[in-house]
Amino acid sequence: MKLSTEARDILETSMRQNKVSNADRAQIEEAVAAMPDDRVLLYKNVVSNPVGDLYRYSVHIRIQHMLTFVTFLTLAFTGLPIHFFETFWSGPLNSMLGGVSVTRIIHRTIAVVMIFSMVYHVLTISLGTVWRIRAGTFDIRRTILPLWKDIRDFKGDMAYFAGKRDQRPEMDKFNYKQKIHYFAAAFGNLVMVVSGTAFLFPEFWARILPAAIASHWQELMRLSHPHEALLALLVIAFWHWYNVHLAPGRFPMQWTFLTGKITREHQIEEHFLEYLRNLVEVPEERKELIDMLESRELVPDADAEPATT
Amino acid sequence: MKRHQPHSNPYSFVNSILLGLVTVLLCYVMLVLPASAAETDDEGCLMCHKYPMMGRITDEGVLRSYYVIPHVFNKTVHRNVPCRDCHTYIKKLPHDPVETGVTCSTECHSIKNPATGKPFSHKTIVSAYSESVHGRGKNAKGGDADKPYCITCHTNPINNPHEDLPPKQITDRCVLCHEKRSFVNQWYSHTSRRIKEVRRTPEQIIELCSSCHGNKEMVDRHLTLAKQEGRELGRKFAFAVDSYKDSFHGKLTAKGFTKTANCLDCHADYDNYYKSVHEIRPSRDPKSPVSPERKVETCQRCHTFADENYAAIDPHPTSHADDNLFRHWAEKIYNIVGEVVIVALVAMSLFETWGRRRDGVGWRLKHGSSWWRKSKRGRDRVV
16 A cells, blocks of 8 residues: 555654654555555455454543543432433332432532543543653554644545545544533533532622623523533434444444453544554564465566556 | 011111201301301491402402401411401491402501500501502502502411410419410410521522513513613613522522522622511612622622622523623533533544444454454455
8 A cells, every 4th residue: 555645654653752663664564565556445345343453442441431420420320310400200210219318319429430530541641641751652643632733534435425425534543523522521521520619509609700700600600511411412312422332333232341452443534643652562463464464465467467446 | 588677777876866956056156156257246246247259359350258257267367357358448347348448557446566555566666668669559550460468468367376285384474463264375476486487488589589580571561661661671681580580599499499589689788687678779879788789798798708790690690691601602612612522522423333343443452453344445454
């Protein structure tokens, strides 16, 4: 495969950051050359283990996901019957938990665990970033931070789904969907925590805010807490669970949140640039890829003209 | 062959028992009941008012019953007050048609205030009530007729099971000196009932206030009247109940919490609760606990650290555009954003599924790949 300028830049950066030897560089180039120019053929023909092939998330991120997962659902499960107290379904839910007074205590207690999870996450990614910068392995393209490329990727993906483009864009470790999701969740969490404190400590907020906005702030927070919660729950139910459970190729579930690993075909399809880094960082992957492609006779003829993507 | 002997009538015995019971019952009704009623009817009012059908239909078509049930009346708080202490206009029997009715500020000539020795009266509380925003005369007309009179709230509970049987181990001691057990029982009930917490529960208070302030027809009538008369009404008058129920306090009360503010906690003073609930004033009156002058102090009753900013928070929030434009638009924007986001994300997911399915992806990973279906775009997995 002849890499695009962008992909080549990612590969070169990764090789430089990992200080690969000449022998490794040759192996990596050999693996790249063995890949068919049509990436669709590449991810359609690799062999994947359903529970994951390539390392993606550290144990810290997995613990944080688990904490967020448990606290979010518990908060929704306890918060909704408090807010919609007069509906027919809230009675049995509250009774099951020991009455609405108990539901409120559970809600607040779990909220503290969720805040801990947020702090743990911010510390993990901040310290991890500092560590990478100091080690010289930081690459902003590999982070969750939104870049202009994400807008290009979104447009490219839509064109591919509409049949107007034959390849999905070359996306990085976090694609545009994941970035939207991550920042929506981060913003949502922040709104929930701040608005929750407005319920618990209204005097505090009134004291620190100017008189002109103290009342509006309180009203906005009281609206925000249930609206944001409901929106988050619907986004999780309709989008996140779709993407990790129901989408074709991901059903019945991606195991990444438990194993920390992603399947090879998924990595190449949606995170091709990260897969190039895998070729640099995981020496066994180079040989495995070449063997797979050779067995399917997909290694391109070195003399043939490369296909444009 | 043995023949059956004719039996005597098997029901004759039962019939005779029933007949006996009916006779005893009739004797009780004829002899005992009138005797107990007569005991409380020194003024002869029950001569007519003992009949259940005693009543009339008013000019407005309302059926008014004048039936007095002696054994029920005998359990009310006014059981010891002779009829004509309140119905002072009755001078002869049969009496003339009643024009004015009973007012609660009337002095009782038969009951003395034990503290002062003067005739007992509710004058003090009636005069406090008269100065409140709810104050009205007994026979008020027009808009004032909608305001609550004493009996709107004081329904004179007739059956308090705690009053039925004072504890014998206590009253046994009292009768040693006070002799008459009926006096002791009544005194005990009177005193103990007033020592107990007899306030309405928060839910009952809200229900009581809502019976007028949540009555749309009544509220609209007063809005129109106030407009015609050029009178000012409270900003929240039109939706006081709905906005309270939507508020944080209202939701907590609905959940059964008693330590949250109900109507009277803010709109009445705390100094002497039982008096101040009769003195509710409009928020524009500086004496009102919810007036701008006193709002901070009122909030601080529960919210110790409340300051002026805190007191500026709307305790009756609504999303009506003419009441709170900020909240109106905030809620609207939240709803629009929520709906757009969900529709957009679901649409994007469906579009993605459709696009990838056309290229041959399957729902499950089979033999190491999800791309085992035939692509409509001409690039299939090598089998």
